[in-house]
Amino acid sequence: MSATDRSVVKGPDAERPAVARAAVEHPTAERPARPGFLAVRLRVRRPGVWAAGVVLATLVLAAVFAPLLTSYDPIATDTTATGVAPGSPGHPLGTDLLGRDLLARLLYGARTSLLVGLAAAVITVVGGLLLGGLAAAGPRWLDELISRIADVLLSLPMLIVVLALAAVMGPSLTTVILAVAATSWMPVALVARAELISQRERLYVRAAHALGLSRGEVLRRHLLPGAVPPIASIAAFEVAHAILTESTLSFLGLGVPPNRPSWGNLLTEAQAHLLTGEWYTVAFPAACVVVTILAVNVLASAVDRREGRAW
């Protein structure tokens, strides 16, 4: 890729699976700057952003191609090799006390955790934008309704709401995703609403109306791009939040069923071994969670703060 077209993100996305691309960068996802469409560009000059992209892509690829990277079944126990330390032949990251290969469990666990994190973040951001947009553009009662519901949900401890949902719907992947989305759309909606309202009064929005643009066109071309930078940073937070919530719910036994490996489940099972010498059963899944969250945050920071400001 030449140096000149680096300001428009294309490169690394191309070889990344479509699901991940849409999820990780939505709504900061960039299309080449067509006049009139989302005219926001990511400025990817910092090497850290590239590194974060590569890390995330690697994790996603590893999750997708897990069967090719390990020959072990993540839930098959092997009583001849229990509690093997990392670095042992055949088990590069060791095994747990039931003799399950930790690398295989991490790889298959990534499928669950990343799916939950990204899917919940997408639902959160899209839903939040939609509700925030409705509140900003719709009639006053709708604005009041959405804002007050958001306030009420924000004032309830998140875990209680999630626990209630999980208790009603039963532990499953869908439950986790919906529970996370239901408890985290509020910041997105409130920020989107505030940004849209503050921009609506700007002169360039009036100028756009004077050009005969419809409300939808004005929203798409002038209002939404301005709201992207603050929402991008919230979106990154939401991915991290979703992965962590999955871990928490699984830890409490209300998330992903225990027979299905996820980073959260791995941590749950390992809690007993934290002080007994099998530190690696905790350290590796925890490291995966931390690295993913860091990478997503760095990527979100690539949306130029100054975009959307008159400078």
Place this chain on the structure above:
Amino acid sequence: MVNVLEINGLTVDVPGRRVVDGLSLAVPAGRVVALVGPSGCGKSLTARSVVRLHDPGAGVRLGGTILLNGTDVLALARRELRGIRGRGVGYAFQDAAASLNPTVTIGRHLVETVAAHDAGDPRTLGAAALKRCGLPTEDVWDVRPYELSGGQAQRAALAVATVLEPDLLIADEVTTALDPVTQAEVLDAVRAQAAEQGRAVLLITHDLAVAGRWADEIAVLSGGRVVEHGPSTAVLDAPRAEFTRTLVAAARLADRNDPDRNDSVSPVPGDPLLSLRGARRVLKGRGRTTVALNGVDLDVRPGEAVAVVGRSGSGKSTLVGTLAALDRPVAGRVFADGRDVWGLRERERRALRRRGGLVFQDALASFDPRYTVAQVVAEALRSRESVDALLERVGLDPAMGERRPATLSGGERQRVAIARALAAGPAVLLADEPTTGLDVLAQERILALLAGLRRDEGLAIVFVTHDLRVARRIADRVVVLAEGAVVEDVPVTGLDFAIHPETRALLATTPLLAAANELDVANGGQRAPHGS
């Protein structure tokens, strides 16, 4: 006479460029010295250098000497400098409302300034300062800046600047955004500071006529130096420097009827393109309701240029919004091509808007900050192919298309705005104060561009302005608004014989540059036929 301020060989460097290059200027006590020049010539940089009030992040470097009562300001330590700011030098900014803290009352502004210098009883001093600036203390002391009108806010800012009786008052473009009646009030107050209090006043302005009417001396700034300095009448009547002659000529042109205009197309008698019938629009704010338009009737015919003139708050901008089919009147009707705009379906109304061109006073704010010049224009065109042609039509280099509007000069931005307004080939151009805040040269070029568009393409123009000089230059017909109502609707040639008090007030307060003999020539040569 004692020189309060003496600037010798001042140089001001901003990163990459020397803006002020060896400027020397003296301001004696009791005199108003106007520093005049086009935008970007370093007027404000010079004024700010006197109190070293530059943006610390901008990397401004100063050279030369600035003597204030014999002390070199540039050699002072920060603490000593603070002693001078406010006490030795009062500074009034262009945007008074923005220079005052909106959460703090006028009284507290005054008290804070007095207390900072520990200079005596704040209430007495503050009241005296307000009185000198023509504001009754009891009315404004407990009021916050945004509750004042533009002229009151500017006078309050002047009071804050002069509360400690500084020897020097710097008035930096204090009336640029004000209408002529308010401008006269503020500048009379500035002048009184010099005449009655014996203060030295440095008046920064780009308006030669303002300088001629309110300043004793004029210093013309060009290329970072003072190219001419002398008594106002001498500089304006017999400019010696080439640059002053250009400025004076451009300003004179604005004062006179434009010779080009006589051969321009006369309005086509026909059905009006736009009309208002009894239009009434009410703005509801926090706790107060303003009737912005109160039963306005107006017709704009093809090829006609109508100037809408009035003081701030007279409803001019609301009128434009209503004509542009953007704002819906609460009563009355808006017709475009004979169709009732608000009886149409939304889609048809949008099509109507597309066929009208709208230009705003603050061009930069009317562009999406994310867009380049080409994108701004292309959005109106709905294709990209003829962006270059449009930019050329308004006298811009097509290569500018890739730049951001924020990097252009004020005049260039306004051209981009005009290019965008012309993109859809409108029959009417609605221009809301497009030349306010531009210097006389940039203003002249914009007016010439509009006159050319009218002549060549028969474009009708509705031109909102608070400047009667501009109205005379561009319009066939002048409509005077006062408190949301049309109080005068006369051909431009009949303006001098208008009798409504509002019109008379605007006429009386608009400073004219033409010297006495020139005025006679203008009156005798062009206006006499209508007079007799």
